[in-house]
Amino acid sequence: MKKQVKVGMISFAHGHAFSYLEGLSKLPQAVVAGIAHPVRSEVEEALQQTGAAYYADYHDLLRTDIDAVIICSENVHHAQLTLDAARAGKHIMCEKPLGLSVAEMEEMISVCAEAGVQLMTAFPCRYLSAVVRAREAVINGEIGEIVAIKGTNRGTMPGGWFLDPALSGGGALLDHTVHVMDLMNWLMPNSKVAEVYAYANRIFHEDIQVEDAGMMHVKFDNGVFGVIDTSWSRSKSFPTWGDVTLEIVGTAGTISVDSMAQHNEWFIDKDGKGQYHFWGDSMDHLLVKSFIEALAENQPVPINGVDGLRSAEVALAGYQSVASGQPVKL
Amino acid sequence: MRIAIAGCGGMGRVHAGEFAQMPGVELVGVCDIEYHLAEELAAKTGASAFASYEEMMSAVKPDVVSLALPSYLHKEYACRSARLGVHVICEKPIALTAEDAREAMAVCKEHGVELFLGHVVRFFPEYVQIKEAVNAGTLGQMGVVHLKRVGSHPGTVREWYNDEAKSGGVIVDLMIHDIDFALWTLGEPKSVYTLRRTWAGSDYALITLVFHNGAVANLEGYWGDPGSFRTSAEFAGSGGIIRTDSEKSRSVIIRKSAQNAEGQRFAEIPESPSLHSPYYLELEHFITCLREHREPAVTPEDACRALIVANAARESAVTGQAVHFGHDFVREGQQ
Numbered sequence: 001m002k003k004q005v006k007v008g009m010i011s012f013a014h015g016h017a018f019s020y021l022e023g024l025s026k027l028p029q030a031v032v033a034g035i036a037h038p039v040r041s042e043v044e045e046a047l048q049q050t051g052a053a054y055y056a057d058y059h060d061l062l063r064t065d066i067d068a069v070i071i072c073s074e075n076v077h078h079a080q081l082t083l084d085a086a087r088a089g090k091h092i093m094c095e096k097p098l099g100l101s102v103a104e105m106e107e108m109i110s111v112c113a114e115a116g117v118q119l120m121t122a123f124p125c126r127y128l129s130a131v132v133r134a135r136e137a138v139i140n141g142e143i144g145e146i147v148a149i150k151g152t153n154r155g156t157m158p159g160g161w162f163l164d165p166a167l168s169g170g171g172a173l174l175d176h177t178v179h180v181m182d183l184m185n186w187l188m189p190n191s192k193v194a195e196v197y198a199y200a201n202r203i204f205h206e207d208i209q210v211e212d213a214g215m216m217h218v219k220f221d222n223g224v225f226g227v228i229d230t231s232w233s234r235s236k237s238f239p240t241w242g243d244v245t246l247e248i249v250g251t252a253g254t255i256s257v258d259s260m261a262q263h264n265e266w267f268i269d270k271d272g273k274g275q276y277h278f279w280g281d282s283m284d285h286l287l288v289k290s291f292i293e294a295l296a297e298n299q300p301v302p303i304n305g306v307d308g309l310r311s312a313e314v315a316l317a318g319y320q321s322v323a324s325g326q327p328v329k330l
Numbered sequence: 331m332r333i334a335i336a337g338c339g340g341m342g343r344v345h346a347g348e349f350a351q352m353p354g355v356e357l358v359g360v361c362d363i364e365y366h367l368a369e370e371l372a373a374k375t376g377a378s379a380f381a382s383y384e385e386m387m388s389a390v391k392p393d394v395v396s397l398a399l400p401s402y403l404h405k406e407y408a409c410r411s412a413r414l415g416v417h418v419i420c421e422k423p424i425a426l427t428a429e430d431a432r433e434a435m436a437v438c439k440e441h442g443v444e445l446f447l448g449h450v451v452r453f454f455p456e457y458v459q460i461k462e463a464v465n466a467g468t469l470g471q472m473g474v475v476h477l478k479r480v481g482s483h484p485g486t487v488r489e490w491y492n493d494e495a496k497s498g499g500v501i502v503d504l505m506i507h508d509i510d511f512a513l514w515t516l517g518e519p520k521s522v523y524t525l526r527r528t529w530a531g532s533d534y535a536l537i538t539l540v541f542h543n544g545a546v547a548n549l550e551g552y553w554g555d556p557g558s559f560r561t562s563a564e565f566a567g568s569g570g571i572i573r574t575d576s577e578k579s580r581s582v583i584i585r586k587s588a589q590n591a592e593g594q595r596f597a598e599i600p601e602s603p604s605l606h607s608p609y610y611l612e613l614e615h616f617i618t619c620l621r622e623h624r625e626p627a628v629t630p631e632d633a634c635r636a637l638i639v640a641n642a643a644r645e646s647a648v649t650g651q652a653v654h655f656g657h658d659f660v661r662e663g664q665q
Binding site for chain 2: 147148150152154195197199201203204205206212213215217219223225226227229231233234235237238247249251253254325326327
């Protein structure tokens with residue numbers, strides 16, 4: 001019989017907390033023991049559903065006998081929450097981006113290692129079935145060697161604290177570089193990004209303090225190059241929240257991935273616009289499942305802190321390139 | 331109006347086919363140094379076939395010549411035609427260098443002939459619709475644009491495409507369509523940055539153009555793609571998004587229950603038919619401009635600017651640096 005994993009959720013600032021919670025609820029070996037969030041009313045429903053104890057102060061949650069925490073705070077708090085959880089002996093799954101500087105991410109990784117706890121970065125896109133299939137085709141050599149990857153992670157402007165640089169650390173370039181960047185890294189685990197060129201601007205929304213348009217370019221040390229559209233460019237009338245696409249060009253073929261293509265088209269009068277409703281596998285559920293299973297079976301988590309660092313450092317370097325107008329070496 | 335066509339390869343055949351069905355014009359001559367190509371096209375269109383440009387021009391004395399020649403010959407034959415007093419319709423690119431483009435423009439001007447450039451994307455209705463929406467302000471402030479154009483490598487059919495010095499590669503030959511469209515819709519570029527790799531039978535590039543109006547466009551071009559030729563565009567602005575995709579606009583799909591040698595049990599042929607092809611619309615527009623002394627929808631200056639940007643994109647791929655422009659397509663640090 002597998003061991004049960006007691007999980008505490010720290011902060012519901014990032015909306016993914018709700019889908020991770022739903023994922024946990026479907027896992028027999030996971031128990032949501034506590035929820036820490038400064039505003040109780042915002043998590044009342046989650047508390048009712050799970051029967052979890054409420055903590056206004058996450059320190060109190062960390063003093064309980066939970067095995068692991070899932071951190072979905074504002075980006076700026078990822079590092080402190082991770083350090084505190086690690087020092088309390090709790091395994092961690094942290095929302096992306098892992099941190100807001102290379103130094104703080106390195107500290108997160110080393111403190112977790114010293115404390116003997118695992119640090120996982122939440123990159124659910126690795127669990128998109130279309131991505132999994134594409135990676136399998138790449139590994140099987142179906143398109144030869146990878147030459148280039150063009151990706152998009154276009155989204156809808158998230159609002160709230162995402163627009164406050166003091167809490168988010170940046171706009172669309174940071175928010176939406178990391179998912180596809182991680183997929184590129186995952187497709188080429190033996191290569192690292194060597195150079196970054198980026199463009200960022202605020203175009204789609206008035207009166208916001210962060211960029212909502214971003215174009216990230218990378219060169220890997222193996223000669224492969226890539227570009228990612230990171231923009232919050234989906235309009236209010238767009239039929240879905242956004243996309244995750246990849247065009248993988250190989251020496252002997254190409255692969256096109258449109259992760260959200262598994263949708264039905266809805267035209268409902270009261271909604272006022274046509275909508276795409278996704279019916280594919282739930283990446284958030286599969287992400288949480290892989291975290292819990294790794295802990296239950298005492299295996300390494302599939303996406304670790306170094307993976308989080310490798311993606312976030314690209315986004316951070318992107319801001320230097322935006323400032324200089326030229327590529328920067330990593 | 332008497333039309334002659336120089337070059338009976340793929341584009342020459344397209345031009346001939348369109349002129350043959352256009353009222354008010356007469357296709358009088360076609361030439362190719364591979365004479366059998368000229369003969370075949372002449373047989374289809376009723377024009378006279380010639381083995382040389384000189385012979386054709388002196389024999390049929392056209393009002394207009396369509397230059398469907400390899401790119402490295404564009405400037406020379408545009409100038410020669412101008413000196414004969416013949417109006418020129420030239421396939422894109424106008425030339426391979428801005429210097430040559432300007433020379434062709436100057437010689438045409440000096441001899442009082444018009445120079446029309448075949449930037450045919452400006453005549454594709456799905457692209458025209460986007461241009462009109464951008465102009466009308468429907469999309470608000472322009473933000474992020476994607477343009478894609480991929481297909482097989484033309485060098486597998488015509489050797490000269492493989493020589494970058496003769497064709498300019500995928501950027502100058504293929505992506506120049508989308509570069510021109512981006513400049514047409516978004517204005518003057520502020521910077522150009524390119525990622526590119528060429529390998530056996532393949533030429534792949536990603537070009538990012540940043541515009542003075544703050545918009546950014548990423549262009550994907552590929553010679554050597556294993557799939558069918560396809561294009562797509564997405565324009566996202568503060569007011570909304572418009573996208574088009576050739577793969578999604580196949581309005582007719584013919585499925586045949588053929589049993590063939592490969593054991594394939596059916597054939598699927600998607601098409602997107604129109605009353606007139608964009609090439610017809612383009613060539614008819616040029617003829618109308620000649621008749622009515624109007625400025626064409628794409629001017630030689632437009633073609634020259636697209637070439638300047640295309641060559642800057644090639645340069646960026648080599649240096650790894652972004653090329654920055656001031657205004658009027660003048661490179662920063664140059665006057």
